[in-house]
Amino acid sequence: MTPSPPTDWKSALPSGKPLVALLAGLGMLLAVLVYLILPALGLSSLSESLNYQRLVLLFGAGVGAIVYWQYWRFIIPRPQLLVAFVILGWPLAALGNGHLLALGVNIRFTPLLMLMLMLPMLRIIVPHIGLLWRQLPWLKYYAAFVVWLGLYYVFYNANATDPRLSGGESAMGDGAVSLVQLVAYVYCLLCVALSAVTVLKIRNFRGFFDALNQALLWVSALESLVTIAGFPFQLTSMMLDGFLRAIGIFSHPNPFAHHMGILMVYLLGLYCYYQGDRKHRMPTALLWGGLAINLVAFLLGLSKTAISAFALCALIIFLLNLAVPAIRRSFTRIAISLVTLLPLGLFIFEALSGKSFFGIMESRINETESMNWRAMVWQDLMADIDLTTIWLGHGFTSANQTVFNLTFNDAKNANPLMMVHNAYIALLYDLGLMGYLMFVAPLGLMLQSARGWMNAAKPALRTEHTIIIALTVYFLFACGFDEMSYMFDAPQLYWTLVSILSCMALRETRECPA
Secondary structure (H helix, E strand, C coil): CCCCCCCCCCCCCCCHHHHHHHHHHHHHHHHHHHHHHHHHCCCCHHHHHCCHHHHHHHHHHHHHHHHHHHHHHHHCCCHHHHHHHHHHHHHHHHHHHHHHHHCCCCCCHHHHHHHHHHHHHHHHHHHHHHHHHHHCCCHHHHHHHHHHHHHHHHHCECCCECCCCCCCCCCCCCCEHHHHHHHHHHHHHHHHHHHHHHHHHCCCHHHHHHHHHHHHHHHHHHHHHHHHHHCCCCCCEEEECCEEEECCCCCCHHHHHHHHHHHHHHHHHHHHHCCHHHHHHCCHHHHHHHHHHHHHHHHHCCCHHHHHHHHHHHHHHHHHHHHCHHHHHCHHHHHHHHHHHHHHHHHHHHHHHCCCHHHHHHHHHHCCHHHHHHHHHHHHHHHCCCCCHHHHCCCECHHHHHHHHHHHCCCCCCCCCCCCCCHHHHHHHHHHHHHHHHHHHHHHHHHHHHHHHHCCCCHHHHHHHHHHHHHHHHHHHHCCCCCCCCCCCHHHHHHHHHHHHHHHHHHHHHHCCC
16 A cells, blocks of 8 residues: 555644744843843943844844744655755755855855755654665665764764865865765765655655656756856866866766766656656656757766766666566667767767767777876775774775875875775775675665566566666766765765655555555
8 A cells, every 4th residue: 555645744843923923022022131121230241242243143043043943844844845955956056155155155055954954854754764664674774884984983083184175165164074974975864765755655756756857857958058058168167187078067077977977877767767658747858858958968078987887877777678568669769769869969069079079088098097096096095904904994084084195295196185086995994894884775775676677566667676776886886986975966866866766666566456
């Protein structure tokens, strides 16, 4: 049976009117006490200490508390809005914050996100921990990993510090790499739990899924159009390793490439999902157009890792979906669409860059300096792992500190680096074998999806499992070459999408007749 819809999100909240009146009344009484009653009694030191600026700040804090309470009451019954923000709005919010910081305006983005996102997430998730425990068995491993990481953060922390983050927003002012990583992993865990609770408890889960996908196609297509338009003028691109590469709304080609890589795998999966009986739920022009526009922007990123991982995942999606009758019946049309799409994307790429895509990729493959540097770092780290340190590691962020020390005095690299570019080595070096709990979660998810694919109640349900498998292959592949386990937007996007797809498969399977 379908899980019962939520009944406690609104009823669990007390009425906001008495609280608002109470806060307003306390504010008035405080002002009367400080500026009238106490001075009349000869106690003026408090009023003197609360000058005009402090009074404005105090008033603003009171108003902010009232506004936040109203926001809390609005958002708790609507977890789908938080899910939509994670997928659609987070990169845009980070972009806006970056521009504000460039103008000298610091809105304290990280603490603000905790208030507006993390606390409501926890309020929604905590009452449904039992549900998550039963329905998502692979999530236990990721939760155990985050707990282990938290213990290391407190008791066994190398306290690696990136000077470029010192005083910056991401590290809350101290440049602590460990804090950046811990917060990122916690958000990934919360995104999985929130999206799962939303899909499992919402009444019209298909309507939510379709609306989210349509919004994703529109937003991503618009962002990709901006990337394409600004690429020739280096407004949305930058020179790196001798190549002009797209960065989109990000600050570096690598986060852009992996965001687009995850997105392209998902959109290609959606193209297969919305076939047969599901075709009427998604406008074909929007689906095909969004896929085509995003493909062009993705190619402009010129990431060897992202493009090779996407090619592998596209093959997985194509082959596994041949087991779905609706896709087999539409095989000719789908094949023609994809055969048309790829040359179109390559033509637009060459028109924008003025160069052959395959020629540039050949040059990128022949350019091995970056890969040689990474291999050197990996060898140094692996050489420092022995039978003693393999169990408990060297301490949280020790790998980052080692990389920093290796590159600090390198004349060819004036700016020392902090990133290991390999999550398998970094987690083993820092946390020991327990660090691999992070990889047990996606492997468990992939195994569950493989079983779901083989035992699907009806063939059409295999598509969700196929997309999960392909996304997980991309994630695990990219973890071997970049900071894919925690850094940038891509890990959150991956965990949110696979959680949604996994719970969609659960809901749809339960609705199938026995």
